[in-house]
Amino acid sequence: MGNGILSEMVRQELETYTEELYGFRRDLHRYPEPSGKEEITSAKIKEKLESYGYDVRIIGGTGLYTELKGIKEGPVIILRADIDALPIEEKSSYPYPSEHKGFMHACGHDVHTTALLGAARFLSAHRDSLAGTVRFVFQNAEEQGHGSKYFLAERVTDGAERVYGFHVSPHVRLGNILITEGADLASCDSMKIRLYGKSSHIARPHLGNDVSVCAADIVIHLRALAGGLDPLTPALIGIGRISSGTGWNIISDYGEIEGTVRTFSVEQREMLIRSVEEVINRVSTLYGVRAETEFELNAGCLINDAGAYATAYQASADTVGEAGVTVKHTPFGFTADDFSEFSKEVPGCFIHVGTAIDDREDTKVSLHSPDLYITDEAVTIGSELLIRCALEHLETK
């Protein structure tokens, strides 16, 4: 148990403002805004934080940053949440569905945001008992993988000892928490390949450089490349889109392939991107086709630090009980989160808070599904978890 008396008060005190938090979450859920356009969301968070006595700084247009200095000197830690929604038409059974047509909080960031606000409220009320500083990051544009960059450019990680954050998970039961020891989420880089060939009549293939066949061959070779990697170090090459040509009887002179490369280590990420480029160049040369490959480096691999993991484990056990905590020694999955950009700078731990309810199928569909339902309870669990991470670290230093 961290931080004695304070630690014992967490749940009881959170309960006194549960309704306020749930109300805030429902309002966020009703008015989702996509990456980079979280203007109303940002204004609501700012107002709340100011009502708790915080000075708020806007970062990256719609992201928010604030900090709480305890009464005594001590370590500096960061608690991070993300605030953006997705361009998805909601089909859920929420009693408070999206009123912003075409957009939905389908990744649970409304829960993360509200949970962090709950933590900000609790910790500010107990500033007099805290030794150290808690920095609060309400990051925008997570879904596009670049919101973290605004915060890193503002050096919010300077001098910090730890960073903690959580994500709701429909793959873990409500009331349970899952933590990964080591690599948790994959790096996520997207690629766009442009292919330039030479058009001809389909009956005169010898006069053209066929982009359609070249594109098909590139995809097969990328599959072969993925299949030839060390099976003990998971990595993924995925192709999501191919387009080529203008008609059935014309040899295509232009095509595009889009996909992703995902890995769990910095070295493998670099190696695989190089290999993918090499395969594309070699195959396209065979067809006399010119290839331009463009990689967009989004989130890096998310690797939990051993020390931060230990603190997060204790905080999780204090929140849901030891029996409710599952430890995983292999990665959580090939999805990504740019929490990784913070935890690259500062030792960190990303925690998965369960939201699946046994007899409710819509709580078990994957994140980004238009049907996904996440119960309000996740807010209080997440909030308690973040508070306990802070209390654990500020005390155990």
Ligand SMILES: [Zn+2]
């Ligand atoms: Zn998402």
Ligand SMILES: [Zn+2]
């Ligand atoms: Zn998310």
